[in-house]
Amino acid sequence: MGQSVTRRVVFPNRILPYLLLAPQLAIVFVFFYWPAGQALFQSVMRQDPFGTRTTFVWFENFKMVLGDPSYLGAVRTTVLSSAAIILLAMSAGLLLAVTADKPIRGAGVYKTLLLWPYAVAPAVAAALWLFIFHPSIGILGRALNQMGLRWDYHLNGAQALFLIILASSWKQVSYNFIFFLAGLQSIPRSVVEAAAVDGAGGRQRFWKVVFPLLSPTTFFLLVVNLIYAFIDTFGVIHSLTRGGPGKATETLVYKVYVDGVINLDLGGSSAQSVILLLVVITVTALQFRFVERRVHY
Amino acid sequence: MREAVLPRVETAAPARMRWRPTQWLAHLILIVGVATFAFPVYMAVIGSTHDAPTIARGEMPLTPGPYAIDNYRQAWTSGQGERVKASPVSRMMLNSLVMALVIASGKIAVSIISAFAVAFFHFPLRMFFFWMIFITLMLPVEVRIIPTYKVVSDLGLINTFAGLTIPLVASATGTLIFRQFFLTVPDELVDAAKVDGAGPLRFFWSILLPLSSTTVAALFIILFVYGWNQYLWPLLITTAREMDTIVIGITKMIGSAEAQTDWQIIMATSVLAMLPPVAVVILMQRWFVKGLTETEK
Numbered sequence: 001m002g003q004s005v006t007r008r009v010v011f012p013n014r015i016l017p018y019l020l021l022a023p024q025l026a027i028v029f030v031f032f033y034w035p036a037g038q039a040l041f042q043s044v045m046r047q048d049p050f051g052t053r054t055t056f057v058w059f060e061n062f063k064m065v066l067g068d069p070s071y072l073g074a075v076r077t078t079v080l081s082s083a084a085i086i087l088l089a090m091s092a093g094l095l096l097a098v099t100a101d102k103p104i105r106g107a108g109v110y111k112t113l114l115l116w117p118y119a120v121a122p123a124v125a126a127a128l129w130l131f132i133f134h135p136s137i138g139i140l141g142r143a144l145n146q147m148g149l150r151w152d153y154h155l156n157g158a159q160a161l162f163l164i165i166l167a168s169s170w171k172q173v174s175y176n177f178i179f180f181l182a183g184l185q186s187i188p189r190s191v192v193e194a195a196a197v198d199g200a201g202g203r204q205r206f207w208k209v210v211f212p213l214l215s216p217t218t219f220f221l222l223v224v225n226l227i228y229a230f231i232d233t234f235g236v237i238h239s240l241t242r243g244g245p246g247k248a249t250e251t252l253v254y255k256v257y258v259d260g261v262i263n264l265d266l267g268g269s270s271a272q273s274v275i276l277l278l279v280v281i282t283v284t285a286l287q288f289r290f291v292e293r294r295v296h297y
Numbered sequence: 298m299r300e301a302v303l304p305r306v307e308t309a310a311p312a313r314m315r316w317r318p319t320q321w322l323a324h325l326i327l328i329v330g331v332a333t334f335a336f337p338v339y340m341a342v343i344g345s346t347h348d349a350p351t352i353a354r355g356e357m358p359l360t361p362g363p364y365a366i367d368n369y370r371q372a373w374t375s376g377q378g379e380r381v382k383a384s385p386v387s388r389m390m391l392n393s394l395v396m397a398l399v400i401a402s403g404k405i406a407v408s409i410i411s412a413f414a415v416a417f418f419h420f421p422l423r424m425f426f427f428w429m430i431f432i433t434l435m436l437p438v439e440v441r442i443i444p445t446y447k448v449v450s451d452l453g454l455i456n457t458f459a460g461l462t463i464p465l466v467a468s469a470t471g472t473l474i475f476r477q478f479f480l481t482v483p484d485e486l487v488d489a490a491k492v493d494g495a496g497p498l499r500f501f502w503s504i505l506l507p508l509s510s511t512t513v514a515a516l517f518i519i520l521f522v523y524g525w526n527q528y529l530w531p532l533l534i535t536t537a538r539e540m541d542t543i544v545i546g547i548t549k550m551i552g553s554a555e556a557q558t559d560w561q562i563i564m565a566t567s568v569l570a571m572l573p574p575v576a577v578v579i580l581m582q583r584w585f586v587k588g589l590t591e592t593e594k
Contacts, residue, residue: 009484010419011497020414021426024407024467031445031464032433038444092330099326112582113331119574121526121544127551127567128337131344136556137355139340154554174334175589182590231439235528239548253439260443261533269443277440284435 036277042270061271070247071255071272078251081165082229088169090221093176098206100177101184111181118174122167123235129167130240153241157248160241164249167240168233175228176221183217184210223287227280252276338571344564345369349379352560368561372569378559381550386566389543393525394573396542399462400524401517408471409509413501415472416479417487427476434469438530446533456537465530471516478512479505515588518581522574543570 046057065071100110117125133141135152144151153160187210195209211218234253237243243250243258250258256276260269344352347362376383383389415427438445445464454460482505490500531542541549547570550563578585 007416007480007484007487009487009491010417011491011500013418013497014420016497017414017418017420017423020410024411024430024472025426027407027463027467028430028433030448032436032441032467033429035441035444035448036436038447039441042444095326096330099323099330102323104320104323104327110327110331112579114327114334115582115586116575116579117334119522119526119578120571121528121574123528123544123548124526124567124570125337127547127563128341130551130554131560131564131567132337132340134554134556137352137357137560139357139359142355170334170337173330178586178589182586231437234439235526235544235548238528238532239551256439256442257529261446266443273440273442277436280437280440281435 039270039273039277042266043274046267057267061267062275065268065271065275070250073247074250074252074255077161077247077249078230078253081161081168081233081249081251082226084165085169085172085229085233086222086225088165089172089225090176090218092169092173093221094180096173096177097180097184098210100181114177115174117171118178120171121235122171122232123239125167125171126164126236126240129163129170133163133166155245157245160245160249164233164236164240167236168229172225172228176225179217179221180214183214187213220287223283226283230279338568341564341567345561345568347561349557349559349561353557355556364561368565369569372562372565376546376550376562376566378562380552380555380557381559381562383546383550383566384538384541386543386546386569388539389541389546390569390573392540393542393544393570395458396461396527396531397521397524397573399458400465400527401520403462403466404468404471404520405513405516407466408468409475409506409513410501411472412475412479413505416476417497417500427472430467430472431469433467438464442529442533449534454534456535456540460534461531461540462524465524465527468520471520474512474516475509478509482508511584512588514581515584515591518577518585519588521577525574546570 043061044056044058045054046060047054096114100107100114120128130138132138133151133153135141135145135154141151150156151159153163191213192205192209195205200208230251231253233251234257237249237251237254238257241249243254252272253276256269256272259265259272263269343359343361344357345368346365347357348364351357351362371378372386374385374387376385376389411430415423449455449460449464452460454463486504487500490504495503526544527542528544531545535541535545543566547563547566550559550566552558
């Protein structure tokens, strides 16, 4: 985004550019801006129970949402699961990338065998891990029960959340692996060799030289993983627990869906959408400030 | 001086590849990573080769059973078991394939001509339109669920492929990437085309499009996976069973995840659902990695 370069040589046509932009602008207006405007509008309106009258209620919906203990519960679940997913998926990705970057036999084969889970849908990842951790038929679920651990994600909220974190991180590790590996390969060997010549050991070389040089990649991945953990875990939750048991695995995005689509609470769901929108805008803006900086490097 | 030494050090690396302790550790870490990725898929494959009673009793061995052909045939042609009632997997795969192909090619088509307009013409409101497309990055479906659903339903597009795909065809990322690439095309090339009497469309078709082929290929892989793995949107837009995509179909098959359900069908379906996107990523690995790491930033 950084440079607002404009070409010197352009075509003189007057109408053609508008025609070329028309398809995308039409989609963007009809399916993005109009609905987003509607969400904004509905977030300050309230419908009576029969859906016959809507009244303007200022920030009542927001007050209700923010005062609702189950919303605060969803905030907690989201923060907790996001932190766990980001930590797990990023540290595993970094460890694998650092290892695969070493000059070892079969590095190419390992790389291929480590990048495919990127292509697995979150909901399919959920199905796979469910089959393993099912309390009565799953191989590990049964083993846990035989050890006397009372494993049942249907009943135990913490266990359900664990399963969601596991399935979501498993799928995301390879994405982080790909980016960390690309980041590592773009670090000039001479810098690392220089540190070695100066007597820095392997660990010191990594933490004092490589890791700081990797920080643009790390920050980029932090943002992408945050958005993934916020938004794309919907598929995992919907196919694994539907937010249960109770509301133990209900994240912010899942709650918008439940309140809007299942409970048909238009005002409340819209207010939640607007709050979520603010979060997404903040995160994306952060990301682009960072991209801007990178471009100037 | 250090720089001069470098090439020797690097070519010397393969010779140093002996089985030293650090090498063992590297292989161990990578093998554990590969195994953790492969384990759930292996269990799914095994699960798809046994019959329902074996799995329900919790007695499934770690080796393949004799029912592979029966299970896959049953999933592919009927999608129905004792408990599971879904569309045939062949039908759901076709739905997913159509959705993924239309979304991927639609996004590329719509965004490449938008980028062409923004990069090669001067016209009023040019940057306004560009920003209008760009800002949609901050408006994921998840923050405007109900109003977007309402628009699609008002247009009569519920349970149609048009409703499933068109709203997802806008692409801020695609437009951004193509624009960045177009800005690097030298002015001389445009001038030469003009001198030879080529109009804008001829220039686009005969010069710009061939130049963009690598970018198009890389984007296509990423967008195909994106389209195939869609979850929330098909969940909202398709209610008819014959419109189910394969990813949604798996969730419906799982239901409340009873021990007694047709796990062999669910696992066969999961394996089939993973195949196309994973195959695309592995077979087109080089383009995929390049596309991912160079386009997403």
